[in-house]
Amino acid sequence: MKKVYLSIVSIVTASALFVGCGSSSNKSVNNDENFKLSIFHVNDTHSHIESESMTLEFNGVETSADVGGYARYVSKLNELKEEKPDSITLNAGDVFQGTLYYSLFKGEADAAAMNLISWDAYALGNHEFDDGDEGLKSFLDMLNDDIPVISANVVPQKGNILEGYWTPYIIKEINGEQVGIIGLDIVGKTQNSSNPSDEITFFNETQTAQKYIDELTSKGVNKIVLLTHQGFDNDLAMAESLTGVDVIVGGDSHTLVGDFTALGLQSTVSDYPSIKQSLDGNTVCIVQAWEYGHILGDLDVIFDEKGTVLSCEGNPLLLVGNEFTQEDKNGDDQIVNDIQKETITKIIEENSNIEIVKEDENTLSVINTFVQQVDEKKSLEIGIASQRLGHNRIPGDVKDGVAALPLGSDIAPIVAKSFYDLSNLADACIQNAGGVRVAIEEGVVTMGDAYTLLPFANTLFEIEMYGSEIKQVLEDALTNTIDVDGSTGSFPYSYALKYDIDLSAEENNRISNLEIKDRQTGTWGLIQNETMYTIVTNSYTGGGKDGYLTFKTVQDERGQGVDTYLDYALSFVKYMETLKANGETLQKLPSEDHPIKSFIGIE
DSSP states (O other), X not given: OOOOOSOOEEXXXXXXXXXXXXXXXXXXXXXXXXXXXXXXXXXOOTTOOSOEEXXXXXXXXXXXXXXXXXXXXXXXXXXXXXXXXXXXXXXXXXXXXXXXXXXXXXXXXXXXXXXXXXXXXXXXXXXXXXXXXXXXXXXXXXXXXXXXXXXXXXXXXXXXXXXXXXXXXXXXXXXXXXXXXXXXXXXXXXXXXXXXXXXXXXXXXXXHHHHHHHHHHHTTOOOEEEEEESOHHHHHHHHTTOXXXXXXXXXXXOOOBSOOGGGTOOOSBXXXXXXXXXTTSXXXXXXXXXXXXXXXXXXXXXXXXXXXXXXXXEEEEEEEEEEEEEEOTTSOEEEOOHHHHHHHHXXXXXXXXXXXOOOOHHHHHHHHHHHHXXXXXXXXXXXXXXXXXXXXXXXXOOTTSSOOOTTOOSHHHHHHHHHHHHOTTOSEEEEEGGGOOOOBOSEEEEHHHHHXXXXXXXEEEXXXXXXXXXXXXXXXXXXXXXXXXXXXXXXXXXXXXXXXXXXXXXXXXXXXXXXXXXXXXXXXXXXXXXXXXXXXXXXXXXXXXXXXXHXXXXXHHHOOOEEEEEEHHHHHHHHHHHHHHTTOOBOOOOGGGOSEEEEEOOO
8 A cells, every 4th residue: 555644743742851961062951941852763774683693892802792683672762762752763774685584575574673663754775776666665565654754855756656655854743842854865876776767866965955954944843853874974074064954863884883992893983973063053963873783873962942952962872682602712602601791791881882682572573473484494495515515714624523624615715706706896805714604515505504604794895905905914814813812713715816825934924926816817817016906805804803904904094995785695695596597516616716725834
């Protein structure tokens, strides 16, 4: 049934005003005429509807914990809304595309999860158009009718199947105060990288924002929130180009805002919120809530009687479970002991950006219906392995308990090839040994095998680098592999790169005879130090994790790489499906394509 939003004005029960918020100006905020609005927000969930394991650091020790998911969202939102009834709950788009929950259910699982939350506004993202107008219509039809969809600069032509499915903005009445919320989507990326039809017209983001700010202002609305899906940098620039804007709640760039250094996470911006001055000289508060359902944004804004922002502050909350594991000396995950858990719990209690949250049981029951179906789907055959493909993290280490492979893993280079094949731009792929978890046995390979092989919430990440920097990345990885506090999971495998390794050599001299394969001709040649190449890796190592430091430093110097948001396990699935379609089986790469030409150990 087509959703039509004509005029949406919701009234929230009056409650006592809040005080005690830190001020971003010298104006008094403790005034009975002031109005405090709390904004809870998420963005870029990308079909990550259940909790997922994530590696954090507590006192510098890498620790795995279950993070996020809709069941924790619901629990925490119920708590926050009781504490702060003068509030709105916002979703900044890219709800689907990225996990099996979308690949298998085409929006049904995402809609079921979204329907468990009373959203005050949901803005379209670029990925909402990935399956065209028809796919978006199907998804929106599955949402509850009381979820307002907004997008001011994306306009279906008359007669298009999406006509009437969203409005440019809504007005919320909260404790007698009107708040305007305008939706904006990123134009270029949606047009060029997604699949809207020619019947969808896109308008400039900033010009459209000002148009509807002025319209709301003419109606007497003096508190304006932009709910955007255009990237954090664009939000910062837009704030300084507009008049009348108060708050920008964004998405698209998956920006981690807030100080998470104590947890081993690298924030893009340490200040939550970030503050800019609008064109008319007023404060604009700008926030984003990272990605994949891991974080719930919690922002408090105080307005004076004229609707001018007096202050804004809050916390991006990383929602975690109550169980933690750490690797033992053999690289195996072990549940922490009581003393370790007490230390971790104390750190969490002392850090305002992380909280242990119990999952909501009703939400779990809804999600589990899809979890069970996914479990069933995981038995689907995606191809055949004609031989066993072993996995040693380091050549000869018998990590899989079966075979000491003199040149290391059979399967890790194939995983790297699957990334390389899916990334049209990559000249080569580098993959850490620890990102590949198991061997692949001879016989039928299932969807479940792919997600056991590659179980983390990683995506394909592309970085432009000079040849000399590629060598340094490999050196970094080897250094971290054999450091006292390092990890065998850092050992580097690759596709379209091959090299000799001597772990007994001095640091930064352990890689030699580094060659790269020309993507067009298939010929091998020595890598050129001053030539720029594109490397695809997983998003974890792409952020400099697991010792891959140069991946991070080159981005710090020359700008961020490109997160494709392509699920890394699905890359292997597609690789298997291509083999199957061509009547081929999974087998070891030809010896000339194996990344390790020779290996010398420490002794």
